[in-house]
Amino acid sequence: MKMKNIYKSGLLRLALLIALFSTSCTDILEEEPRDFFEPSFFQTEEGVRGGLTSLYAHLRYIYGQAYYYNTHLTGTDEVTYAQSADQNFTVMDMTGQGAITPENSRSDALWGVAFSNINTASGIIENAAEVGISDELIAEARFFRAFDYFLLVQTFGGVPLDLGAGVLTFNTNPVRTSVRNTVPEVYTVGIFPDLIQAIEDLPEMPRLTGTVTKNVARLYLAKAYLTYAWWLENPNGIPTYPEASRTDPDGNDAQYYFQQAYDLALAGINNPGPYSLQATYYDVNVGTNDRNSEIMLYADHTETSEFYNASSLSYSNGEAPENFAGWMMTWNYTTLRSSSSPNEWEPVSSVQREASQDLGRPWTRMCPTIEVVTNTFADKTNDSRYDGTFTYIFRANFDKAGLSGPLYNANFLEINPGDPVFTILKEEPSTAIDYPEDAGNSNIGAGTLPGRADFVISPSAISRLKYPKLWKLGTFRTDNNGGLGQPNAASTRPFNIAKFSEFYFIAAEAAVKGASGARTARDLINVIRARAGVWRWDNNGNEAKIEDNSAAMVAATPGTIDIDYILAERSREYYGEGYRWFDLVRTQKWGEIASTYSICGSAPGDRTPQTFTRDIEPYLYLRPIPQGQIDGMEGVTDLYQNPGYNQ
Numbered sequence: 001m002k003m004k005n006i007y008k009s010g011l012l013r014l015a016l017l018i019a020l021f022s023t024s025c026t027d028i029l030e031e032e033p034r035d036f037f038e039p040s041f042f043q044t045e046e047g048v049r050g051g052l053t054s055l056y057a058h059l060r061y062i063y064g065q066a067y068y069y070n071t072h073l074t075g076t077d078e079v080t081y082a083q084s085a086d087q088n089f090t091v092m093d094m095t096g097q098g099a100i101t102p103e104n105s106r107s108d109a110l111w112g113v114a115f116s117n118i119n120t121a122s123g124i125i126e127n128a129a130e131v132g133i134s135d136e137l138i139a140e141a142r143f144f145r146a147f148d149y150f151l152l153v154q155t156f157g158g159v160p161l162d163l164g165a166g167v168l169t170f171n172t173n174p175v176r177t178s179v180r181n182t183v184p185e186v187y188t189v190g191i192f193p194d195l196i197q198a199i200e201d202l203p204e205m206p207r208l209t210g211t212v213t214k215n216v217a218r219l220y221l222a223k224a225y226l227t228y229a230w231w232l233e234n235p236n237g238i239p240t241y242p243e244a245s246r247t248d249p250d251g252n253d254a255q256y257y258f259q260q261a262y263d264l265a266l267a268g269i270n271n272p273g274p275y276s277l278q279a280t281y282y283d284v285n286v287g288t289n290d291r292n293s294e295i296m297l298y299a300d301h302t303e304t305s306e307f308y309n310a311s312s313l314s315y316s317n318g319e320a321p322e323n324f325a326g327w328m329m330t331w332n333y334t335t336l337r338s339s340s341s342p343n344e345w346e347p348v349s350s351v352q353r354e355a356s357q358d359l360g361r362p363w364t365r366m367c368p369t370i371e372v373v374t375n376t377f378a379d380k381t382n383d384s385r386y387d388g389t390f391t392y393i394f395r396a397n398f399d400k401a402g403l404s405g406p407l408y409n410a411n412f413l414e415i416n417p418g419d420p421v422f423t424i425l426k427e428e429p430s431t432a433i434d435y436p437e438d439a440g441n442s443n444i445g446a447g448t449l450p451g452r453a454d455f456v457i458s459p460s461a462i463s464r465l466k467y468p469k470l471w472k473l474g475t476f477r478t479d480n481n482g483g484l485g486q487p488n489a490a491s492t493r494p495f496n497i498a499k500f501s502e503f504y505f506i507a508a509e510a511a512v513k514g515a516s517g518a519r520t521a522r523d524l525i526n527v528i529r530a531r532a533g534v535w536r537w538d539n540n541g542n543e544a545k546i547e548d549n550s551a552a553m554v555a556a557t558p559g560t561i562d563i564d565y566i567l568a569e570r571s572r573e574y575y576g577e578g579y580r581w582f583d584l585v586r587t588q589k590w591g592e593i594a595s596t597y598s599i600c601g602s603a604p605g606d607r608t609p610q611t612f613t614r615d616i617e618p619y620l621y622l623r624p625i626p627q628g629q630i631d632g633m634e635g636v637t638d639l640y641q642n643p644g645y646n647q
Contacts, residue, residue, distance in 0.1 A: 042127040042170070051124045052137060054117070055144040056210070057321070059299035060310060061113040062151070063578070064323030064495040066365075068109035071623070072581040074366055075614065077376075077594040078571060079580075082331065083464045083602040084364040089328075094614040101624065102645050107155055108626035109320070114148040119163055121145035123170040139201035143212050143220070146194035150224050153186045154582055157241040157622045157642060161190050176634040182244035187228045195221040204273045209291065210494075215273045216296050219498055222264035222506045227586050229257035229513065236588040238621045241642050255514055262515035265507035268500075275500040277527075280534050281388045281573075284501075287357050287476025287493055296498040299323070303477055303492035314486045316361075322490035326473030327363040329576060331466050333394050334362065336422055336455075337443040338407040338415060345441050350409070350421050351394050352401045355485030357474035358391040358539075367467040368576075369597035370609055373424075373459045376571050379556070380426045382549035384535050385572045390468035392424040393454075393540040400484045410442070413453035418542070420454035422446055424468055428458045435461075438605040445604035461607040463600030470576045471539065501573060504528050509566050521561040525569055529553040532572070563587055591616040619644030 041047045062068060067088050073079040074092035081089040081097070090097035091104055098104070124133075124141035145168070152159045157180075161167045164175035168190060181189070198217035206213050233254040234246050248257075276293045278284045284294050291298065301323050302309050311322040318324055338350035353361065368390075377386035399405060399417040409415045422442065433456055435447035444466050446455035457466065476493050477485050504524045511521040533549035558565060570583055584590035595616060598609040624645035630636055638646045 042123040043131060045131045045133065048124050048128045048131055048133050048137070051120050052140055054120055055124075055141060056300070057310070058113055058117045058120075058144075059297075059495075059497065060301070060321035060323070062110060062320075063299040063497055064301075064325050064491070065109050065320040066318070066325045066328050066363075067106040069325035069578055070328060070366060071106050072578040073576065075594065075616075076580040076584055076590070077597065078368065078372060078575055079329070079366050080369055080597060080599055080612070081464070082329075082364045082367040082467070084332075085366070089365050093612075094616060094620070095612045100620065100645075102627035102630065102641065105624050105626070107623040108628065110151055110155055111626050111629060114152050115160075115163060118145050118148050119171055121148075122163075122168060126170050135201040136203055136207070139198045139217075140212055142194040143198040143202070143217050146191045146198070146224075147220060149186055149190040150220065150227075153183055153191070154227060154585065155623050156625060158182045158186055158244070161185065176632065178629075178633055178636075178640070180242050180640065182242050183228075183231060183240055184244055184247070184249055187224065188249050191224050192221070195224065204271075206274065210298060210300055212297065213273055215268050215271065215275060216498065218264055218268045218271075219296060219500075219503060219506075222261045222268065222503070225257045225264065226261035226506055226510055229254045229261060229510075230586050230588070232257065233513075234588070236591075238588050238618050239643065241622060242639075258510045258513040259515045262507050262510035262517055265503045265510065266517055266519065268503040269507070272500065277501060277531060279531075280536050281384045281532050282535070282537050282539060284499070285388060285472035286537075287474070290476070290493055294500045295494075295496050296500055298494035298496050298498075300494045301490075301492045303479060309492055311490050313492065314489050316488060316490040323493065323495050324361075324490045325495065325578075326470060326475065326491055327361045328366040329368070329467075329470035330360050330362045330474075331364045331367065331469060332362040333359065333422070333469070335443050336394065337441065338396070338398075338409045338421060339412065339441070340407060342408045342412055342414070347441075347443065348398070348403065348407060349401075350396045350398045350407050350415070352397050352484055353487045354397055354400065355475045355477045355480055355487040355489070357471060357476050358395070358469075359397075359487070360475035360491075361487050364465075367464055367599070368462070369599055370459060370462050371597055372571075372575070373462060373468060376568065376575070382552045382556070383529075383532050383572070385532050385575075386426075387535075387539045389470070389472055389575050391471045391474070391540065392426075392468040393420050393542075394422045394469075395419060395542070396421050397484070400482070409453045410446075410448040410455045411451070411453065415453050422466075423454045423456045424462065424466075425456055425458050428460065429456075433458060433461075435607060436605070438603075440604075443604070445607065457607070460609055461600055463606055464602045465600075465604060465606070472576065496577065499574075501528060505566065505570055505573070508561065509563065512561055512563050512566060521566070522557060522559070525561060525566070526554045526557055528569065528573060529557055563589070564593075567593065585621050588621070590621065591618075617644065 074089050081093050121141040121144050128138045160178050161181045164171040195217050202214045232246050278294045283289050306313050333351050334353050336351045337347040340346045340348045380386045396415050396417050396419050406414045406416050433447035442455040446457050508521040508524040530550035533553035535545045535547040538545035596613050598611045600606045622642045625641050
């Protein structure tokens, strides 16, 4: 996107948001395109408060945007592309489906939103005090300016701190030139000072539900210190851009920043404010418990109003600001078939598309690898996180579509609403599954086991067509009224961005890297693992399960924790939430951990796993600057683009 258009669309979007949040529905904002924006806009209390509203609203253009979401998962050890994937997804896999380029990298979603938001935050910071806005409110703008710069520097390397009017200065004139700062400059000038001030000025308790607090800023400063420490250390010699020595302008080394990350994370744990860990992993992610005490920041949505949801409650355009990321790892379960007859196969759709967390709208664009099921979530007995992450049992709901039962399923055995139609087994069964040659009666190539009414596949038969569906981001509505509801609408749930649990992971990772303090890496990780062993609900069994396996989980933790174990635990805790690419890039483990994976093909009868090798070259640790940005600037040379992506 052109720098000129970034500012124009960003400020116009801001003006629209202010109209939405501070005027009646009958007021219409009349657009007047121009190349100059009056700074007086932020010189009123109404303008500043409207700007603050837009800082939260801008999260919807990043989080829940499925194509951007895909860039943080596809190509990692967590996700590959699924049967219906287009180029947005296949190129991210790096297995010969095309190269990531400045034209097709969907990190443009971040670039196109972040700079306009940064400029808005700067306008608030510069003008708020003059109109009587408190330091607490100004600190929210400081937080979001640092938040966006932190996303940008992790994604692209060094980025511009001067948007046309000076470093970290509100710009009112669109410009067509740009100079990238170095990574150390972005951290030490653009991120750390704002977050330090935000911690000082923000309140302990949110001023409104979902607004940022002292501890939210503390979490992000700890994450920034941790990430910068890795960058300074550069253990695997990954290149940066613009080129800069791995030295800190303040003379501190990597160990100093690892210790700072540890200390801040411990401070966050010991001074939680309104935040706390939920009692079970299931409680963190179940839709009935959205906006719970563990969630520190989210991009909000609502089913109570299309106006405030910023999207329809009955259909979706598949674009921001809608929350539609959760569809991507939902395969087309509606192709499942059962029989209306107990004697001969008369196919009928037994699992209908439903606006429920276990089902939802299928897009079949992304899927877990076989190793996610067999290795990452190897313990499915003690550890509740596999059950609290995926739907792997798909149950009949044909009655909600007006179909009468019973129906007949595998082995012509009777099923009724709520009974399993298809199950992805947790492990390879002792009895061989009787698979059909092709699609078979199930219509998806699933097999049968003696005495079972549900069709089944084993983990080794997970494919690009059928796989465990991501449950934790699934649809949740309260207005289905006993029917199928509105499964084609974008999700009205908040998209979770930051969790209190991450304090434990940050401190543990810093401890592994040499930071010292009252709690060891093993102590910290065991808090998370112990919680993972506590069950109150069997999600896929659809029944209460009161079981405490925390002692077994703690006992199974290695005596010595290393970074690979931290990363494995992070994947179990945050699978499918968009953390993974950042985690692997930060630790420089991407090429090592995600270089190979296995999956079966896209045909119903394909049950032969293939091993795929990814070509993860060092230059890929930075995403390309979007080509639209390059094209829109004057006097730009190849030196602006990250190396490896020059055309």
